[in-house]
Amino acid sequence: MTASAPPLQLDAVTAGYGPLVILDRLSLALQPDEILLVLGANGSGKSTLLKTAMGLTRLAGGRLALAGEDITAWPAHRRAAAGIGYVPQTGNVFAGLSVRDNLRMGAFLRPAAQAAAQAAVLDLFPRLAERLAARAGALSGGERRMLSIALTMMAEPRLLLLDEPSSDLAPAAIDLVFAAIDRIRRERRIPVLLVEQNVARGLALADRVVVMVRGRAAATMPVGAVTSGDLHALFLDGSVGAGGPSQP
Known part of the structure; x- marks a missing residue:
């Protein structure tokens, strides 16, 4: 580097x-x-x-x-x-999983940092903290977009x-x-x-x-x-x- x-x-x-x-x-x-x-x-x-x-x-x-x-x-x-964190326009969340499990999936590369990473992304998107148990496929369009960015941020990307x-x-x-x-x-x-x-x-x-x-x-x-x-x-x-x- x-x-x-x-x-x-x-x-x-x-x-x-x-x-x-x-x-x-x-x-x-x-x-x-x-x-x-x-x-x-x-x-x-x-x-x-x-x-x-x-x-x-x-x-x-x-x-x-x-x-x-x-x-x-x-x-x-x-x-x-x-x-490298990538958020595509579509197909960017696991629709059948809860918000909480989507965030867990986002942290699979850095599981030891999951708790801290989740607190950080929920600070970015407080609305998701209210929807942790909801199925991602049932979220509004705005909530899904927030979740797509949040689950990517769970891996703590450099860009x-x-x-x-x-x-x-x-x-x-x-x-x-x-x-x-x-x-x-x-x-x-x-x-x-x-x-x-x-x-x-x-x-x-x-x-x-x-x-x-x-x-x-x-x-x-x-x-x-x-x-x-x-x-x-x-x-x-x-x-x-x-x-x-x-x-x-």
Whole structure:
């Protein structure tokens, strides 16, 4: 491990599913203590980026590193054990189990720390403390999303990959989820790679933005440098405005 290295770095990564290539020589770096927001039109490769970081796609080229250590050949379970936490948009809780048992499942990599980890995640999501005996499949959409993040946090990850955490949630639930994500970054200093469809909320939370176009990082910039023209170009014609590409 290299102390000064980015928590997660992708260098010229090409990846996809079977013969289908989605990411095309993609390079980016997640920096310490930051939320890096991934924006792009549908089909630009945002979710595939997270799956590739987790080791869930076919890698055809490039290199991935975790805090400077080459993890390119590591399977998903080894990446999880090394501290990569991944919360997919769907299929992210054990619907037939109680909230309490979901949290126990999240701690299977670190059972000795289960009690402390559970207290910490219930502090993030107090609503779950009231629902410990409830079956996960019976929770509201907002509660399920809270639980999906909480059970991932039970493993005490070093970085977090979040795919569309606000999807299909009511505004009040989005407020609670985004407040928890901000606390994860600020209080626990866990960097977050965030794919989010609610652009305004994502920009309000993030430190930097990477704009993906056809499987590549077309531009990387601080949140404050993103213009309405960039967003218009991105979502209407799949290009990036005058800000142009920059190094991750």
